[in-house]
Amino acid sequence: MAEYQKVECDVLVVGAGGAGLRAAIEASAAGVNVAVVSKSLLGKAHTVMAEGGMAAAMGNVDDRDNWRVHFADTMRGGQYLNNWRMAELHAKEAPDRVRELEAWGAMFDRTQDGRILQRNFGGHRYPRLAHVGDRTGLEMIRTLQDHGIHQGIDFHMETTILTLLTDGGRCVGAFTYDRERGRFKLFHAKAVILATGGIGRAYQITSNSWEYTGDGHSLAFHAGAALLDMEFVQFHPTGMIWPPSVKGLLVTEGVRGEGGVLRNSEGKRFMFDDIPPNYKTQTADNEEEGWRYTQGDKSARRPPELLTRDHVARCIRREVKEGRGSPHGGVYLDIAWIKEKLPNAAEHIKKKLPSMYHQFKQLADIDITQEPMEIGPTTHYMMGGVQVEAETQMSTLPGLFAAGESAAGLHGANRLGGNSLSDLIVFGKRAGEFAAKFAKDNAAGQVNNDQVEDAARSALEPFERGAKLRGAENPYAVQHELQEMMQDLVGIVRTQGEMERALEGIEKLKVRAAQAGIGGNREYNNGWHTALDLNNLLTVSEIVTRAALMRQESRGAHFRDDFPEKSDRWAGCNLRVTKALDGSVRVEEVPVKEIPAELKQVIEEQK
Amino acid sequence: MATATFSIWRGDRNGGGFVDYKTDVESGMVVLDVVHRIQAMQANDLAVRWNCKAGKCGSCSAEVNGKPRLMCMTRLSEINLDEPVTVEPMHTFPRIKDLVTDVSWNYRVKEKIAKFAPRKPDAPDGTWRMAQADVDRVQEFRKCIECYLCQDVCHVLRDHHMHDQFIGPRFFVYTAALEMNPLDTADRIGDLRDSCGIGNCNITKCCTKVCPEEIKITDNAIIPLKERVVDRYYDPLARLFRIFS
Numbered sequence: 119m120a121e122y123q124k125v126e127c128d129v130l131v132v133g134a135g136g137a138g139l140r141a142a143i144e145a146s147a148a149g150v151n152v153a154v155v156s157k158s159l160l161g162k163a164h165t166v167m168a169e170g171g172m173a174a175a176m177g178n179v180d181d182r183d184n185w186r187v188h189f190a191d192t193m194r195g196g197q198y199l200n201n202w203r204m205a206e207l208h209a210k211e212a213p214d215r216v217r218e219l220e221a222w223g224a225m226f227d228r229t230q231d232g233r234i235l236q237r238n239f240g241g242h243r244y245p246r247l248a249h250v251g252d253r254t255g256l257e258m259i260r261t262l263q264d265h266g267i268h269q270g271i272d273f274h275m276e277t278t279i280l281t282l283l284t285d286g287g288r289c290v291g292a293f294t295y296d297r298e299r300g301r302f303k304l305f306h307a308k309a310v311i312l313a314t315g316g317i318g319r320a321y322q323i324t325s326n327s328w329e330y331t332g333d334g335h336s337l338a339f340h341a342g343a344a345l346l347d348m349e350f351v352q353f354h355p356t357g358m359i360w361p362p363s364v365k366g367l368l369v370t371e372g373v374r375g376e377g378g379v380l381r382n383s384e385g386k387r388f389m390f391d392d393i394p395p396n397y398k399t400q401t402a403d404n405e406e407e408g409w410r411y412t413q414g415d416k417s418a419r420r421p422p423e424l425l426t427r428d429h430v431a432r433c434i435r436r437e438v439k440e441g442r443g444s445p446h447g448g449v450y451l452d453i454a455w456i457k458e459k460l461p462n463a464a465e466h467i468k469k470k471l472p473s474m475y476h477q478f479k480q481l482a483d484i485d486i487t488q489e490p491m492e493i494g495p496t497t498h499y500m501m502g503g504v505q506v507e508a509e510t511q512m513s514t515l516p517g518l519f520a521a522g523e524s525a526a527g528l529h530g531a532n533r534l535g536g537n538s539l540s541d542l543i544v545f546g547k548r549a550g551e552f553a554a555k556f557a558k559d560n561a562a563g564q565v566n567n568d569q570v571e572d573a574a575r576s577a578l579e580p581f582e583r584g585a586k587l588r589g590a591e592n593p594y595a596v597q598h599e600l601q602e603m604m605q606d607l608v609g610i611v612r613t614q615g616e617m618e619r620a621l622e623g624i625e626k627l628k629v630r631a632a633q634a635g636i637g638g639n640r641e642y643n644n645g646w647h648t649a650l651d652l653n654n655l656l657t658v659s660e661i662v663t664r665a666a667l668m669r670q671e672s673r674g675a676h677f678r679d680d681f682p683e684k685s686d687r688w689a690g691c692n693l694r695v696t697k698a699l700d701g702s703v704r705v706e707e708v709p710v711k712e713i714p715a716e717l718k719q720v721i722e723e724q725k
Numbered sequence: 726m727a728t729a730t731f732s733i734w735r736g737d738r739n740g741g742g743f744v745d746y747k748t749d750v751e752s753g754m755v756v757l758d759v760v761h762r763i764q765a766m767q768a769n770d771l772a773v774r775w776n777c778k779a780g781k782c783g784s785c786s787a788e789v790n791g792k793p794r795l796m797c798m799t800r801l802s803e804i805n806l807d808e809p810v811t812v813e814p815m816h817t818f819p820r821i822k823d824l825v826t827d828v829s830w831n832y833r834v835k836e837k838i839a840k841f842a843p844r845k846p847d848a849p850d851g852t853w854r855m856a857q858a859d860v861d862r863v864q865e866f867r868k869c870i871e872c873y874l875c876q877d878v879c880h881v882l883r884d885h886h887m888h889d890q891f892i893g894p895r896f897f898v899y900t901a902a903l904e905m906n907p908l909d910t911a912d913r914i915g916d917l918r919d920s921c922g923i924g925n926c927n928i929t930k931c932c933t934k935v936c937p938e939e940i941k942i943t944d945n946a947i948i949p950l951k952e953r954v955v956d957r958y959y960d961p962l963a964r965l966f967r968i969f970s
Contacts, residue, residue: 159774160832161871162782217852223841223906225860225867232854250864256781257867267832268840275829298821327776361753367779472868477779480798481755594765638770641737642822645769 120574122293122302127153127272128557129550130292130307132279132334135163136255136542137522137549138313139262140215144550145311146269150557153305155277155294157329161263164315164327165542168255169370169473170239171247172539174212178229179236180416183244185209189717190724192537194396195241195426196501196530197674197684199347199692202713203508204528208537208544215543216248224261226250238375238412240424241534243400243724245414252370252471258539277303278647279333281573282310282341282518283565289341289518290563293573297647300640302574306565308557311511311549312338312504312520317351317658319651321497322598322605325357325368331651332658334524338504339657339703343515345695346526346708347502348658349665350675352533353610355430357496360446364481366496369451369474371535373491374423376470377412378453379405380434381490382442388449389422392433397425409459428532428675431495435610438494448494454487463487495610499538501529501675502665505694510552511545517556517563521549531674580649583635590635593649600627600655608663613679617667624660631656661703665693668705726751729806731759733771734813737822744768745809750801756812757785757796760824772823780937783872787824788813793874793935815877828873834892838900839916843908859907866902866946868938871895875932875942881925891922894932894942901946904953918954923947 129145131138134156146152156163175188188209193200220226220234226248227235236245250257267273276297283291283304291307314334318326339345356369374380382388393401401422402408408421423430434449444450453471457463464487468475471486478484478491504513504520506527511519522542529537583590607620634649671685672678691707698704713721729750732743746763757775764771776782778797785796790804790811804810818826847854875894881887892900900917903909917923930943940946956963 158776158782158784159828162776162784164776166782166870167777167779220853221843221846221851223843223903225855225863225906228855228857228860232856233852250867253781253868256870260867264835264840267836275832298825298827327778327782329776362751363754363758364779473781480780481800482753592765592769594769598765636769642772642825643770644764644772648769 120302120571122304122570122574124304124306125153127151127305127307129309129311129553130155130305131311131313132292133163133313133315134160134273135165135313135315135522136258136262136539137546138163138311139259139266140543140546141311141313141521141550141553142271143262143266143269144547145554146271148551148554150554151272153272153274153307155274155279155292155305157276157278157297159275160273161259163259164329165259166256167325167327167368168258168539169252169368170372170375171237171249171254171536172212172216172258172543173239173242173246173534173536174216174248174540175209175246176213176216176234176236176248178233179414180244183246186720187243187724188212188246190721191242192528192534193530193721195532195534197532198530198689199674199710200530201508201527201711202717203711204545206717207508208528208541211544212540215540215547219258219261219543222261222265224250224257226257237372238420238424239535240371240374240430241426242536247536249372251469252372252473254539258542274303278650279337280577280650281569282337283569284341284515285563285566287342288516288563290565293570295577298642300643300646304565304570306562308560308562309517309519309553311553312518312524313522313546313549314524316500316523317662318497320601320604320655320659320662321609322601323357323366324497325354325366326497331654333654334520335500335503335661336654336657338513338515338518338520339661339695339697341515341518342697343513343518344505345502345661346505346692347530348661348695349669349693350501350531351497351662352427352499352501352675353431353495354498355427355434355495356451356493358482359448359492359494361482367477368496368498369491369493370471373451373453373471373474375412376453376467377409377456377459378423378451379421379455380423380430381450381452382437383444384442388437388442389425389430389433393422393425394429401425426532427535428677431610432677434495444492446492448492450490451493452490454489499523499533501531501533502526509548511549512552512556517560519549519553521545531676577650580634580636580646583633584637589633591630591633593634593636593645593652596627596630596634596652597648597655600624600659604659608659608666611677611679612666614667617663620663621660624656624663628656661695664703664705665695668693727806729759729801730809731763732809732811733760733763733823735771735823736820738820743811743813750806752802754801755797756789756794756799756801756810759801760796760812772821772825774825781870783870786815786872786874786877788815793877795872795874795937798937815873817877817879817883818873830888831871831873831876831895834896835899837920838892838896838903839911839913841903841906841909842911844910853908855907863902863906865940866898868940869895869898870938872937874935874937878931878935880929880931887922887925891925894947896921897923897926897950898940898942898946901950904950914953914957917950918958923951923954926951
């Protein structure tokens, strides 16, 4: 019999980033009892890394903006694989959610007349991102944290989920361990919200923190919920590439929004070479027009550097592959050049991009006000996730909800920058609201003791093997090999042969992960934590690979070298992933939900 | 590639000591990279907190060669690698294991500070108007990543252990952000004098020196707050005025 502490709650929120905190605040406000578990300390979640801003069509800077334009931009960016209803709700509700943050203490940058300032970003037709310099994510998480601690929410920091508990087709809680002491804790809940973020740690070069091991995706899959769109992994075009220790670290799109340009080793602005047809009418065809756009000229069209992330990332890869890359294998991102245009350029850059200035100065000895940055694509965001109902965010498993990066639907085949932070607050709120409602409408389910015992036993196995040492696998080594393999074989450009090799590799790594051994005791043992994270990493790696293998076309973030074009055959379907009875990964096509006529018209009007 | 020796504090609540690890180092590495390399190759169960590895989350605070630093932002090029480099947990907080300390006191302190209470919205649509200049002042404080290095270095906490009478620099910055927020209506001046113990700070500016976000903690947060306390409680003219009005 495993020893554990039992916590009773109405709603359990897994994750304390933007979506988790917003969900917890909403559920708590609905009068139910809420517990939050987070792998890290409160306020440290990956949301702090978000830089550019949150997209909301408030029209403070350009009054032509409204929800219809935002909706159409989001759908176009997602190549129409988005859940249209989520895109609609998101576009309509984001402005209120942003203003609500201000009421809770957020301090956004201002317009001349004192309203919330909005900035340009890739794929957004008008300046739309409410922001705080380039540390908007920190502002969001701190605002939610400082508001949330006064709401009577029960926080359990540094706690990791081992398994979700189910009772006859319903989620009834989770079994966890606390990192500090390594003790088990069982949360018996009427509803559970997954807000666990992404899967970036399955890759070697990533902008994501250690926490992003696909926990929510994997937990939901194993509990029997369906996942959607898992082939769509966003590679952000601009990550740091030197020095090696910071490879992958994000360089905000805000640099390009403020006038930064991409150049190859020949000094050419190569983004003008390849502008996709569906963006041609909205994109500047000369450098001067592009510059005017970044400076707020409403008659100018946006520079090609601000095309969608998938496209920019592939153009960078092309330049490098064709021998026009920078010394460390990337291209140049130059903001320093604006000194030709602005009298106080250095001060302006430091004011607009303070943390980028800081990051390059401190980590790479580069002064971005004086010289260009070397950058290259980095694994950034998972568009796919738990399949949810648009209004309620409930998954296909009753009682289990998901919000933010761990949920699928809003972004389709490619997410627009700035739509993530707004996603967190729009759908975090909805998940909280409807999970609370579910908890009020349903009695507590039964905990299945076998599930608990199984989870406890397998969690402790690495220690038993660790005692033997000889023959046991080093969990860090298994993790590194997986990351390297996913990077090489299921990365930004994919082929059938490579992905089949990846699947073989994953099978071998599964065997090795099952042999992971660890010494020491259960108290704050990072080796043990790493060994346990391997299960989730391997599960999501396999799911991503199998979904990517099935989609035989290139669309959005998913690019197949063997099928380099978009295909009508795949245009109308999402890929849905479920766990088959024998435990294997089943991928099937499901038709994209038909867009209602009035929304189709909105899309047409905005073309 | 060169080699270097890192002397890392290993132990738990009950005690411990420094253990030397020889490891390869490369140019461009930061201290956290070295700790990770040692963890992956030599000491799998080594406990360390980290998240973003970009100086934005404030998780990897420690003392490197005796100086409070974020490990992710401390480059090896600024350290003498001919001598063993010591890495130890923050001193001001109870130790949990290896480099991990119990910082939960900070979370309890924050909860006691009166929360943000905005004035009524300025516009009929429920929004406010603020000038960028007013926002700038508060944004400096809101840059704080809660690494607690300022708490670690503050002698009132570190040497005098006055955790129950003094909230420390981090929470003066937090309070300053609220007090100087043009929308806020709550009054924290009485608490600053009493439960927050602002009088215990004798402005040695150690906190400002270690702040990785370069917040001018003493000059811009603590001193203005002290002035507000003085204005209210210790200004003799104001006292007379209060008696006779």
